[in-house]
Every structure is written in C-alpha cells, then in structure tokens.
Amino acid sequence: MGRLTPAAERSSRATAALVAKELAALNGMTGARLAAKFEELFGRPPGTRNKPYLRKRLAWEIQARIEGGLSDRALQRIEDLAAHIPERWKAALDPKGPARPNPNRAQAPSPTHPDPRLPAPGTVLTRLHGGVEHRVTVLADGFEYQGDRYQSLSAIARKITGTAWNGFTYFFGRAKGTRR
16 A cells, blocks of 8 residues: 555544544533434434443444444455344344343332342242251342341351352352352
8 A cells, every 4th residue: 555645644634633533522421411422323312321331332433434334344244144143132133123121131120129130029049058958038128038137148148158249149140040
C-alpha cells in the first residue's frame, strides 16, 4: 500500500478526530442520556441501563457508522457460522418470534418470592456434609434451619461448615438447580 495523498491524509485525520470526539462524549453521559443515544442510533430502547455496556455498544456503532463496519469477509464468516447454531438459540434470536422467558435471567422479585433464584416457600433444601444430612426450609422471608430462622443461605452454610460460603453455591452448585 502506498502513501496517502495529502487530501486523503487530511480526511483520515478529520475522521479520526470526529470518532475521538464522539467517543469522548460517551464518557460524560449519564445512564439516561446513554439510553437516549442508544434509542436514537438503533431506533429502539436498550434492553439494559448498564452504563459500561451501553458505552461499548454505542462506541462500536459510532465507529462503524463513521469508519465502516465489519468487512465483507467477516460478515460472510458470521453467516457461515450462523448456519450451525443450535435451534434453541435461533428461536431466541428471532425478532419476530414469541418472547420466551430466559431461565438463566433473574426475574423481578415478587412479594411472595423476595429472590427469584429461590424455590417456592415451603421447599426443603438438603445438603450432605460431614456424613450428616442438613435440611433447610425456604420461607417467604428467609430460611429455617434446626429450628432457627436465618436471613441468608450463606449464614446457614457458614454454620454448617464453619467457613465462609456463598449460600447459593453451597446449596445449588454453580448454577441454580444443580445439586451436589
């Protein structure tokens, strides 16, 4: 590749300055302003108010609009890979398809279930530790273990093991619903 002409070099510097100015403006924006900018660029409200995510997503879109997006080769590779994604992913990605709840995403708490990761009140959680089966009853506003009430599973796990544990990890494993 040869040297750029002076006019092309000036244009390149102007483009770089414009991108830098647009990206710098994102850092000073509030969450509400980032959401408004997202809606302005994408024509729909964002699915989140996570400021770091919105800044990254907006930065990509701004750069793509000013400098050009993915190359034709990259777009073709994405298309080739998309043909091999699992059916359950395709349904989730289909914008025309029915909205289905994501089982991995926490839902808003309801009055009867203060933490959506928890099973229904009355459920008994069991865990074998040191050859002893420990039983914890889920209550609407906490937990019951050995006749005492606790506000968190972590407190119960600490009582059982004598060490600090994340209560969900101790009783459910790495993901909700998986038991050890």
